[in-house]
Amino acid sequence: ALILAIESSCDETAVAVLRGAKGEPTEVLASVISSQIELHREHGGVVPELASRNHSLHLRPLVEQALAEAEIAIGEVDALAATTGPGLASSLLIGSTAAKAMACALGKPFIGVNHLEGHLLSPFLLETEVPPHLGLIVSGGHTLLIDVKAAGEYQKLGSTRDDAAGEAFDKVGKMLGLPYPGGPEIEKVAKEGSSAAFDFPRSMLHDPHLDFSFSGLKTAVLYTLQKEQNPVVADLAASFQLAVIETLVGKTMKAARRSRAKIIALSGGVSMNRALRAAFQEACDRAGIRLAVAPPDLCTDNAAMIGFAGLLRFLDGASSRLDADISPNLPLV
Numbered sequence: 442a443l444i445l446a447i448e449s450s451c452d453e454t455a456v457a458v459l460r461g462a463k464g465e466p467t468e469v470l471a472s473v474i475s476s477q478i479e480l481h482r483e484h485g486g487v488v489p490e491l492a493s494r495n496h497s498l499h500l501r502p503l504v505e506q507a508l509a510e511a512e513i514a515i516g517e518v519d520a521l522a523a524t525t526g527p528g529l530a531s532s533l534l535i536g537s538t539a540a541k542a543m544a545c546a547l548g549k550p551f552i553g554v555n556h557l558e559g560h561l562l563s564p565f566l567l568e569t570e571v572p573p574h575l576g577l578i579v580s581g582g583h584t585l586l587i588d589v590k591a592a593g594e595y596q597k598l599g600s601t602r603d604d605a606a607g608e609a610f611d612k613v614g615k616m617l618g619l620p621y622p623g624g625p626e627i628e629k630v631a632k633e634g635s636s637a638a639f640d641f642p643r644s645m646l647h648d649p650h651l652d653f654s655f656s657g658l659k660t661a662v663l664y665t666l667q668k669e670q671n672p673v674v675a676d677l678a679a680s681f682q683l684a685v686i687e688t689l690v691g692k693t694m695k696a697a698r699r700s701r702a703k704i705i706a707l708s709g710g711v712s713m714n715r716a717l718r719a720a721f722q723e724a725c726d727r728a729g730i731r732l733a734v735a736p737p738d739l740c741t742d743n744a745a746m747i748g749f750a751g752l753l754r755f756l757d758g759a760s761s762r763l764d765a766d767i768s769p770n771l772p773l774v
């Protein structure tokens with residue numbers, strides 16, 4: 442089946458064309474993105490009004506570009522998928538309305554996709570199936586530990602009680618005077634610093650539950666900035682990053698022991714972080730667990746992951762109603 446997918450939940454407009462069939466690895470025929478990072482950078486974060494305006498400006502050329510790269514005509518597409526939540530309402534509306542309009546005009550099914558399911562399944566996009574595994578989504582707005590029995594069968598094991606991991610990176614980046622978004626900037630700066638310079642908290646790491654908390658860590662960095670005379674930014678970044686990594690790895694390995702997971706899958710923008718990947722790889726090697734991580738271009742927001750989640754639903758015979766609404770706070774589990 443051929444799927445055209447649109448992602449517009451936040452500040453990236455993305456379109457992808459995928460070809461897939463049951464039991465076969467999915468082919469990404471095209472995956473194009475127009476990032477608004479530069480646009481929002483001067484405001485230090487995403488401005489919803491600017492975001493939706495830009496989605497509507499870029500979407501049509503992106504659809505045409507994706508179809509051209511995939512070398513297919515729009516009429517050949519079997520289904521149209523788009524993110525319907527969670528995200529910014531005005532942004533979600535642009536992509537989902539466009540996908541519905543195309544579905545309507547072509548007489549093909551529309552499939553509304555949960556953005557988080559897109560992230561969650563992305564490590565298996567190029568494989569033949571989604572195996573049972575323990576999934577950790579670490580993105581700009583979410584930190585979620587999920588027991589995945591199969592595609593579509595999810596049980597929440599833990600989540601953040603305050604800030605998401607990516608949000609903590611972004612807020613601490615701002616405190617340290619680094620450009621938005623803070624995640625990649627902190628990773629860069631941290632390479633020059635000492636992760637042992639500051640002893641930041643690993644909140645809830647040794648609690649029996651599997652929830653996370655990152656706001657105390659963020660506050661600890663703020664206090665250190667206020668208290669120390671001339672703290673070295675690289676040392677702060679490295680120490681902060683290690684605290685996040687040890688918390689994420691510690692909790693996830695605890696969950697893996699409990700659920701006897703054989704595979705751990707990392708997804709979401711924070712899984713781009715090389716130090717995080719390395720720490721997980723080491724912990725998984727020690728525990729005899731396979732680590733699955735999406736290729737870098739599938740970690741941050743993209744439409745290929747939305748197309749993959751949509752494709753799996755389509756192959757199961759499911760679709761959404763054309764009057765299905767967007768849902769800014771749509772939960773995954």
Ligand code: ATP
Binds near residue numbers: 528582628710
């Ligand atoms: P959500 O998916 O929860 O709605 P989102 O779509 O904004 O949020 P993503 O696009 O998956 O999230 O990821 C963006 C986040 O990833 C940002 O917080 C960014 O700082 C973080 N990030 C990106 N690269 C890195 C990196 N190398 N190290 C740490 N964090 C990173």
Ligand code: FE
Binds near residue numbers: 581
């Ligand atoms: Fe995302």
Ligand code: MG
Binds near residue numbers: 451452453581742
């Ligand atoms: Mg984003």
